[in-house]
Amino acid sequence: MDKLVLIDGNSIASRAFYALPLLSNSSGFHTNAVYGFTTMLLRLIEEEKPTHFLVAFDAGKVTFRHTDYKEYKGGRAKTPPELSEQFPLLKELMQAFGIAQFELEGYEADDIIGTMSRVGEEAGMEVVIVSGDKDMLQLASERVTVALTRKGISETERFDPAHIREVYDLTPDQIRDLKGLMGDSSDNIPGIPGVGEKTALKLLHEHPTVEEVLAAADGIKGKLGEKVRAHAEDARMSKELATIYREVPMDVSWEDKRFTGYEGPKLAAMFRKLEFKSLLEKMDFSGGSASEDGETDRAVLGEEAPEAVLLKTLSIHADNLGELLEQLPAIETVHVETIGDNPHTAELAGVVLYAHETGYFLTEEILASEPAQPIREWLSDPSTDKTVFDLHRAKVTLAWWGIVLQGCSFDVVLAAYLLDPTESTLTLHAMLNKYGLPGILDDVDVYGKGAKFKLPEAAELGEHLVRKAAAIARIASLQKKELAEKEMTGLYFDLEHPLASVLADMELQGMKIAPEVLSAIGQELKERIEALVADIYHHAGMEFNLNSPKQLGDVLFNKLGLPIVKKTKTGPSTDVEVLERLRSRHEVVAHILDYRSLAKLQSTYIEGLLKEVRSDTGKIHTFYRQTITATGRLSSQFPNLQNIPIRLEEGRKIRKAFVPSEPGWQILSADYSQIELRVLAHISQDERLVDAFYHNMDIHTKTAMDVFGVSEADVDRNMRRQAKAVNFGIVYGISDYGLSQNLDISRADAARFIEQYFAVFQGVRKYMDDIVLSARRDGYVTTLLHRRRYLPEINASNYNLRSFAERTAMNTPIQGTAADIIKLAMVQMADRLKSEGLQSRMLLQVHDELVFEVPVEEMERMEKLVPEVMEGALKLNVPLKVEVESGADWYEAK
Incomplete structure (x- = not known):
């Protein structure tokens, strides 16, 4: 039996809009209603399997009902512009799905649906109406079911005459x-x-x-x-x-309402326009097919696509290894499949070498075997060009399996990150969809997820990895072209690509930990924590669970009578911001804040770091995430060394446990001084900032002098503290509210302070104004090395979204350029260590700091070489300054 699905377009769009948070694409168009509508359409297509489809829309505000009652719908609020701007996109979406749509002046969508449901029923069809409007229930019959949306649009309740009788005891x-x-x-x-x-x-x-x-x-x-x-x-x-009304004058021809399924490429293109990345990943637009034997030959890149490629998978074993050895000169793509988030402990699922539509699949056992020695030598040959997926991860994982990976000339993950640093899912599935290429199966579909995760048999695994290798080859050529178009070729090949290998080498080297030192620090912390707990109980007059916000809130606000600063759904808040504001009200609050800080040090950085020490090396091998932050900054994981707290002396002491791995060596630390403010001076060309850095003045003192109009001798500690807060706040686009919180002053005073700053540093204000205008025009901002940050909300009508994008536009070129500079220094430093034949090793990068371990005989050379390289990494019109310290451990070096 034919099935007709009718959708109340305005009703569903409105419900989707209010059910979902505001979303927008990089062009600034809001898309939350369209996204919700899309997910509902996909569900309907799968569940209902309609043969005919129609979405009805209201054509205007005036209908025939207004003739008799002018106040009809008169109390309805005006449609938000964030919703009304989405209707053209919705109608374009219907075309991409191949779904008929209809609207008629003077009639509502209800009337169109009423008419079509009557005609469909008379034609013997099964009819399903989808709406959020209970009025539609009057249309239910033996052949017509009304599905009313619930929980926004994520669920529907189906009404036929029997269910209407059950719920209301009425007929339709x-x-x-x-x-x-x-x-x-x-x-x-x-x-x-x-x-x-x-x-x-x-x-x-x-x-x-x-x-x-x-x-x-x-x-x-x-x-x-x-x-x-x-x-x-x-x-x-x-x-x-x-x-x-069920007699709307309309064409009821069934042919134009027939639904035979959507065309994958057309719908994929629409999803890319809307930037529905999660849907692009979940859906397989390829529809590939297997060959007769179902094993080796597959049109895995889309049977119907004009560029479909027939791939061959060859599983390598001892008997056919020679065939691969003969093809090694032709191999261009290598894919290393790792299983696990941490590449230092990951499982090696297999390796594929790919050329000319043939993939050679090697298990770890085959790759490690004696006959495969020529393959391992080829992988480590720096003269053979190889395109890969995630060079950094592949290099680290293979190294722990005793295999050196060199000669990699291009990495599609790094390229994808540079082309859109806000993209959170850097999978081959997503990359193929971006370029409109036929897809491959997502890893979740092959391996399962969570407790259901399981590697398939070798034959199936090999075919999946060959598809990946083929996708890497296709994507790489497109990315190289796009990098050139966006002036990022230099950023890629001179910075990010070599940095991947530098990071891998640093991580594999690792940093030695003295567990006895950590344990001793932990014991000290334990004793301090116990003393603090005793003091807190004494001042509170009772014992309670310090880690229970409810019990703590009861003590603070009921027993001690402190004022409630803010509330949550579960009661008064006791977060850090609240406690800081209550610090002066009662001495117990300062003890509670100290307890929290020390307890976190104990659990996260004493116990946590001890767990991360590898038994076979005695070192910590962190993993630097190169493709995570939108600004280009590195982040650290397993463990996170970027967040070791150093404001507290107890936190700084943890660095005593980081020691050289060789007897008699020392730790050297080199830290950029105020690099972001120096970058701001260069970019803004502000005369006062540039002059201060040229004359090596203390920039916070100089700012206080200029803003308060006093001499250097008259700048007191409070003035310098306020100037410092403004200096660093400006870099991050601080608001008057943010500054007022930092300095504990009123918003009005903070606003005046910021205004004074901009009145003095007019070059900075001009930069801020100009960069926002540039972002509105282009949709993105760049660093000095052409790293892009896209800002889709920069032209948003929503004030909060737009303001955030404006602040991001101001600070990204500064933060991003600072990140680029220290990355350049790392690449150049690695080259100099090698070219000069030094034994010294670069071990860590933490924010603006580089950490080395150095033989005593090389210390004098390194104390000159490191600042020379770091200060000369990128030429600015103000000098970069690096402070160098050394000692027996990382603590002494700081």
């Missing part, structure tokens, strides 16, 4: 009578004042129609009877307004 036609009596505030249908759904149902159970209720009005007692009699005409009119 009586829904019109129900609305006639109770009205509908959303449509400004009056009904009878004071009659709600409960009363209306009671009346209809006694008198089945509005007309019969009115005829019996004299017998209805009390105020209800008075209201029914007084508003009889309103009830009749309301029933008429609520009646869906």
Whole structure:
């Protein structure tokens, strides 16, 4: 039987809009209603399998109902512009899906659906109506089911006549009578004042129609009877307004409403335009097919695509290894499949070498075997060009399996990151969809997820990895072209690509940990924590669970009577911000803050670091995430060494456990001084900033002098503290509210301070204004090395979204350029260590600091070489300054 699905376009779009947070694409268009609508369409297609489809829209605000009742829908709020701007996208989406749409001046979507459901039913079709409007229930019949949305649009409740009887004890036609009596505030249908759904149902159970209720009005007692009699005409009119018109003059030809499924490439293109990345990843637009034997030959890049490629998978074993050895000169792509988040402990699932539509799959066992020695030598040959997926991860994982990976000339993950650093999912599946290429199966579909994760048999695994290798080859050529178009070729080949190998080498080297030192620090912390707990109990006058926000809140706000600063759903907040504001109110608060800081040090950095020490090396091997942050900064994981707290002396002491790995060696630390402010001076060309750095002045003192209009001798500690807060706050686009919190002053005072700053440093203000205008024009900002940060919300109508994008536009070129500079220094430093034949090793990068271990005989050379390289990494019109310290451990070196 044919099935017709009818969707109330305006109703579903509105519900999706209010159910989902505001989303927008990089062009600034809001897309949350379109996204919700899309997910509902995909679900309907899968569950209902319609043969015919129609989405009905309202054509305008005035309909035939306004002729008799001008106030119809008069109380309805104006459609938010964030929603109204999405209707053109919705209609374009319908075209991409191949779904018919219809609207007609003077009629509502309800009337179009009413007419089509009648015609469909008469044609013997099964009809499903999807809406959020209960009025639609009047259309239900033996062949017509109404699916009303619930929980936004994520669920529907299906109504046929039996279910309507069960819920309301009415027939579908009586829904019109129900609305006639109770009205509908959303449509400004009056009904009878004071009659709600409960009363209306009671009346209809006694008198089945509005007309019969009115005829019996004299017998209805009390105020209800008075209201029914007084508003009889309103009830009749309301029933008429609520009646869906089912004779709309429209073409009911079935051919143009036939639905045969969407065209993958067309829908994928629309999803890319809308930037529905998660949907692009989840869906397989390729529809590839297997060959007769189902094993080796597959049109895995899309059978129907014009560029479809027939791939061959050859699983390598001892008998056919020679075939691969013969093809080694032709191999261009290598894919290393690792399983596990941490590449230092990851499983090696297999390696594929790919060329000319043939993939050679090697398991770890085969790769490690004696006959495969020529393969391992080829992998380590720096003269053979290899395109890879995630060079950094592949190099680290293979190294722990005793295999050196060199000669990698291009990495599609790094390229994808540079081309869009805000993209959170750097998978081959997503990359193929971006370029409109036929897809491959997502890893989750092959391996499963969570507890269901399992590697398939070798044959199936090999085919999946060959598809990946083929995808890498196709994507690489497109990325190289795009990098050139966006002026990022230099950023890629001179910085990010060589940095991947530098990071891998640093991580594999690792940093030695002295566990006995960590344990001793941990014991000290334990004793301090116990003393603090005793003090807290003493001042509170009772013992309680310090880690329970509820119990802590009870002590602070009930027993001690401190003021409640802010509330959460579960009660008064006791977060750090609240406690800092209460610090001066009671001495117990300072003890609680100290307890929290020390307890975190104990659990995260004493116990946590000890767990990360490898038994076979005695070192910590962190993993630097190169493709995570939108600014280009590195982040650290397993463990996170970027976040070891150093404001507290107890936190700084943890660095005593980081020691050289060789006897008699020392730790050298080199730290950029105020690099972001120096970059700001260069980019803004502000005369005062540039002059201060040229004359090696203390920049915070100089700022205080200029803002407060005093001499250097008159700058006190408080002035310098305020100037420092503004200096660093400006870099991050600080607001008056943020500055007021940092300095504990009023917002008005903070606003005046910021205004004074900009009045003095006019070059900075001009830079801030110009970069926002540039971002609005281009949709992105860049660093000095052309690293891009896209800002889709920069032209948003929503003030909060737009303001955030503006602040991001201001600070990204500064933060991003600072990140680029220290990365350049790392690449150049690695080259100098090698070219000069030094034994010294670069071990860590933490924010603006580089950490080395150095033989004593090389210390004098390194104390000159390191600042020379770091200060000369990128030429600015103000000098970069690096402070170098050394000692027996990392603590002494700082």
